Amino acid sequence: MRKKYAKTISCLLAALLLTGCQATPSSVKNKAKDYTNSKDVTVDKEEFVSVDHLLDNMDSLLKASYQNMILADTIHIEQPQSVSVLQLEIQKNLATPENVKKMSRTILGTNKYDHLIKNFKKQCHFDYDIYGINYNSKKDPEIQIDASGFYVILPNPKLFGAYGIRAIYHADFGQPLGYCTLNEKKVLLDTQCQYVNNWCDKKADVIETMYDDFRVKTIYKCKSDGIEYLAYDICKYYKGIPFDDISYSTDQENTTDTISYFSNILNITTLDQPKIEGMRNNNFCFKIKSEKTHNDKLISLKRALNLAETQMSGAHKSEIIDIDIKYLICETAQTTYTDTGKEKIICSYEARPVWSFIMDNKEHQTKNVQWSRKFINIDMITGKVEYHESDNWDD
Structure with missing residues (x-):
């Protein structure tokens, strides 16, 4: 379980007391003119x-x-x-055996696990449906999809999201990404990124059909369970505009309502070879309820x-x-x-x-x-x- 990073703020009170009664140096005054x-x-x-x-x-x-x-x-x-x-709403009837089969054939390229599909609602003590195969598997391919539209497909269950981050690469800056080393193998990041983009063009909308494009924004070099791999933040586009890839919270005053802002991205992982080793969405599967053009x-x-x-x-x-x-x-x-x-x-x-x-x-x-x-x-x-x-x- 990831814990929220706690920020600390230190106040240099002694320094302020020492400088509070001193004249401001001319060098500082001159520098302040620049701002x-x-x-x-x-x-x-x-x-x-x-x-x-x-x-x-x-x-x-x-x-x-x-x-x-x-x-x-x-x-x-x-x-x-x-x-x-x-105006968005969560897609209904997402957690079904049919959607699990669809994801299995798209990501795993096989239907040999179809007989293992079951509802894990009671097993996991949920009050909503969650269909999949090999729930919380450590070695076999795993698929889950729940009623809110959260889904995960893991050909390699050890590669789940961006953990143990070692380096960050910005694919959306429009500049060459260069090389990195994964498990002692030299990997050209631009080639990997292009493979993921091409794959997304053909298959990323297996469940989420609202979007007209999926594109790599950020790449993380990660290490988990002794394995080095790449994790990709994939932006979902609607009419040329991506959805936010940043999650943040705000404090709301004088209201009983809770307001939050969250990222709406797709996460994909690969190893040193161009092959999808994992895919999940970050929150919900949406569909457009209404649209007002501006x-x-x-x-x-x-x-x-x-x-x-x-x-x-x-x-x-x-x-x-x-x-x-x-x-x-x-x-x-x-x-x-x-x-x-x-x-x-x-x-x-x-x-x-x-x-x-x-x-x-x-x-x-x-x-x-x-x-x-x-x-x-x-x-x-x-x-x-x-x-x-x-x-x-x-x-």
């Missing part, structure tokens, strides 16, 4: 733009100088086909850059290593009560389009957690700006 307090950044009054003009003047905007932030040359922004607000009135890149800068600290320049257009899923859990007083929780899911300005979370980088990030999200329709940090977990 601007975020509240003093002039907010651009540019009107909204259509989807076709979101990235107007992108090259010059990404090369420009900004008062409170530095834009890295790793930034790679994709033009979306269309932008909407999506292609005529959107926040452009130019305005998003200006809004992001207003959130930056005036003490130093923040380095933005990536800027994404993506769908952010908000889950609202509303607690109600029946006439008999029984608690009832109703969940609703909405995906909103955001500009996301990504910063490395240098204070929280260990070899045992997934890529830790700080980020500023800007709603592409309302212009609402929020600053957050990703939730990360230990092995």
Whole structure:
């Protein structure tokens, strides 16, 4: 079980007391001139733009100088086909023997395990259906799918997700990934990544049919049970926009509702040879309940850059290593009560389009957690700006 990484903050009180009554050195005063307090950044009054003009003047905007932030040359922004607000719901009737058979034939390439399919509901003390084969197997192929749409297919049960992380590679930066060594074998990461992308084009929608593309975003070199392997975060795309690959929590005040934000990605693993050794989704299987298109009135890149800068600290320049257009899923859990007083929780899911300005979370980088990030999200329709940090977990 992974434990949440606990962040610690130390306060240098003695240092503050020693320096509090001293004059500010001229060198510090001169350095401070290079930065601007975020509240003093002039907010651009540019009107909204259509989807076709979101990235107007992108090259010059990404090369420009900004008062409170530095834009890295790793930034790679994709033009979306269309932008909407999506009301989502969890697919029904997912946990069935038929879907287990479908996954077995797609991932394992065989139907020889079909006779082993059973419902593990009672065995696992669940109050919902969970169909599969070889539940919690340590050596044989394993498949599970439950009523919420969480599923996992493991030809190699030892390779389950990104654990024991040793290195991180950013496939979405659009730059060559180079080589790494897996179990004393030299592996070209670009070849492995291309294999996974090609495989996803043909087979990743075996259960999740809502998406029009699946593409590798981040690759982790991992080690578990003495085996080195690659774990891939696969973004799911809808009309040219990926869903968020970051999970984070927020504190909500003055409300009885619980609001959370979570990643909606696919996880795949491979060894040193191009072959799928495991696949799972991260949360639920969704389908679109309703869609409202907003292609005529959107926040452009130019305005998003200006809004992001207003959130930056005036003490130093923040380095933005990536800027994404993506769908952010908000889950609202509303607690109600029946006439008999029984608690009832109703969940609703909405995906909103955001500009996301990504910063490395240098204070929280260990070899045992997934890529830790700080980020500023800007709603592409309302212009609402929020600053957050990703939730990360230990092995």
